[in-house]
Amino acid sequence: MAKSSSVLIKRYTASDRLNHWTVAITFMLLALSGLALFHPAFFFLTHLFGGGPWTRILHPFAGVLLFAGFVGMMLRFWKLNRITDDDRQWLRQVGDVIRNREDRLPPVGHYNAGQKYLFWTMVVCIPLLLLTGVLVWRPYFAPLMPIFAVRLAVLLHAVAAFVIIAGIVVHIYAAIWVQGSVRAMTRGTVTRAWAKQHHPAWYREITK
Amino acid sequence: MALQTLDIQRRSATTTPSPGVRQTTEVAKLIDISKCIGCKACQTACMEWNDIRDEVGSNAGTYDNPRDLTENSWTVMRYSEVEVEQGKLEWLIRKDGCMHCADPGCLKACPSPGAIIQHGNGIVDFQQANCIGCGYCIAGCPFNVPRISRKDNKAYKCTLCSDRVGVGMEPACVKTCPTGAIVFGSKTDMIQHAEARIVDLKERGYAKAGLYDPQGVGGTHVMYVLQHADQPELYHGLPRDPAISPMVSLWKGVTKPLMSLGLGLVALAGFFHYVTVGPNEVGDEEEEV
Ligand code: HEM
Ligand code: SF4
Numbered sequence: 001m002a003k004s005s006s007v008l009i010k011r012y013t014a015s016d017r018l019n020h021w022t023v024a025i026t027f028m029l030l031a032l033s034g035l036a037l038f039h040p041a042f043f044f045l046t047h048l049f050g051g052g053p054w055t056r057i058l059h060p061f062a063g064v065l066l067f068a069g070f071v072g073m074m075l076r077f078w079k080l081n082r083i084t085d086d087d088r089q090w091l092r093q094v095g096d097v098i099r100n101r102e103d104r105l106p107p108v109g110h111y112n113a114g115q116k117y118l119f120w121t122m123v124v125c126i127p128l129l130l131l132t133g134v135l136v137w138r139p140y141f142a143p144l145m146p147i148f149a150v151r152l153a154v155l156l157h158a159v160a161a162f163v164i165i166a167g168i169v170v171h172i173y174a175a176i177w178v179q180g181s182v183r184a185m186t187r188g189t190v191t192r193a194w195a196k197q198h199h200p201a202w203y204r205e206i207t208k
Numbered sequence: 209m210a211l212q213t214l215d216i217q218r219r220s221a222t223t224t225p226s227p228g229v230r231q232t233t234e235v236a237k238l239i240d241i242s243k244c245i246g247c248k249a250c251q252t253a254c255m256e257w258n259d260i261r262d263e264v265g266s267n268a269g270t271y272d273n274p275r276d277l278t279e280n281s282w283t284v285m286r287y288s289e290v291e292v293e294q295g296k297l298e299w300l301i302r303k304d305g306c307m308h309c310a311d312p313g314c315l316k317a318c319p320s321p322g323a324i325i326q327h328g329n330g331i332v333d334f335q336q337a338n339c340i341g342c343g344y345c346i347a348g349c350p351f352n353v354p355r356i357s358r359k360d361n362k363a364y365k366c367t368l369c370s371d372r373v374g375v376g377m378e379p380a381c382v383k384t385c386p387t388g389a390i391v392f393g394s395k396t397d398m399i400q401h402a403e404a405r406i407v408d409l410k411e412r413g414y415a416k417a418g419l420y421d422p423q424g425v426g427g428t429h430v431m432y433v434l435q436h437a438d439q440p441e442l443y444h445g446l447p448r449d450p451a452i453s454p455m456v457s458l459w460k461g462v463t464k465p466l467m468s469l470g471l472g473l474v475a476l477a478g479f480f481h482y483v484t485v486g487p488n489e490v491g492d493e494e495e496e497v
Pocket of ligand 1: 031038058129132133154
């Protein structure tokens with residue numbers, strides 16, 4: 001795309017992007033290695049990690065990396081994800097969102113309500129995955145835990161993993177669906193037109 | 209029947225049926241606690257036959273040695289001193305180990321295909337070559353039996369000597385027991401044998417004598433004759449109504465296929481949204497600005 005830099009707006013710094021992709025890569029590794037043990041239908045995924053035992057060994061270490069990375073993202077983006085009344089209205093009109101009728105929605109700021117609720121889902125799920133993951137982590141921690149805690153943890157871990165993976169599938173699809181979004185995280189910039197159409201309140205704020 | 213244990217009835221993390229045409233006899237080991245003298249010959253025979261040696265531990269003030277099951281001790285004698293009647297001390301000695309449940313929680317929990325199998329004759333066996341060391345079997349077991357080795361991160365437990373039973377022999381512990389407290393045969397024969405023993409015990413004043421073959425796990429292929437069947441807890445905490453924990457059933461039951469389906473549907477919904485509604489592109493006049 002031959003566009004002059006004047007039509008481009010900065011959305012993410014290099015450090016934001018580095019942080020995001022560290023989390024994204026570790027997340028992919030975790031989702032694939034976790035699903036491998038989640039249901040026999042996915043067991044073939046263990047081949048990506050060098051077999052069953054390696055999948056079991058690597059997963060929790062990737063989890064610790066993910067958590068460390070996510071703490072960074074949490075600190076960066078916490079303030080931008082406060083839920084407002086406009087967000088609640090946006091959510092009520094989710095039908096318009098799905099039908100691409102953005103003009104009918106309340107003006108969206110830096111993030112729309114969908115993005116914000118995904119952020120808060122991650123804020124709940126990732127620490128929960130870390131906590132429950134550590135409880136069932138062999139050989140280091142699980143042998144020290146009472147059996148009741150291990151049983152509960154492994155159940156919660158599976159449920160939290162389901163929620164967060166479903167959330168990330170939506171997140172990835174939204175990036176493809178809303179054209180011109182991916183470059184925000186790969187190049188750090190978006191076009192003015194993109195900002196004006198999808199995040200008008202944010203656009204006004206940064207151009208005033 | 210010779211080599212009948214080669215038939216596999218159930219396999220962990222496998223969603224299609226295992227070969228199941230041949231009808232093989234269900235076996236069982238019956239442990240008559242009233243006949244056990246606590247000599248530990250069975251514990252030793254188990255070590256010998258299976259080539260496992262535990263560390264020499266320390267004395268904890270009881271005869272239990274080692275103090276718990278380990279990856280190197282697949283059976284351990286548990287000594288309980290109880291007074292069921294005031295002033296009448298009883299020494300209850302229970303041979304602890306895998307119960308070979310008909311509905312094994314370990315097998316249900318295991319995520320690795322074929323790491324746990326159930327033979328046609330009912331024996332539950334761990335196949336260490338397929339074990340990934342996740343410890344889910346430990347969460348699944350209602351009897352706290354499987355142990356993971358620190359040396360190789362594989363799970364171990366009693367095999368009911370599947371290698372011996374497969375060639376028509378009795379388990380090593382049965383062979384060695386000097387009092388005949390442990391017997392082995394078809395499950396129906398063992399239940400009959402137990403019934404005769406229970407009649408005898410009742411005549412000798414143990415009014416509550418009975419068979420321990422808990423139905424919560426579908427019955428077991430290791431059964432006990434208990435003098436006090438109404439109080440199994442007396443025998444070093446033998447569970448009264450063992451069953452797979454509801455948390456494990458929930459985790460491994462309908463939730464997983466449903467969640468897997470859910471993930472597939474979410475991805476599919478995205479795809480169909482794209483090909484019907486289409487991408488959200490920046491409008492033409494907006495691009496002009
Ligand atoms: C945050 C730190 C995390 C830790 C410490 C952790 C640890 C673990 C451990 C110890 C297991 C058991 C198998 C094994 O030992 O490898 C496990 C299973 C699993 N993990 Fe994680 N994990 C973490 C994050 C995640 C995340 C972010 C996801 C989702 C993307 C995930 C998805 C799963 C799944 C699906 C399973 C299989 C659960 C089952 O069999 O029901 N984990 N995890
Ligand atoms: S006693 Fe435990 S290890 Fe043995 S078959 Fe039952 S659940 Fe599995």
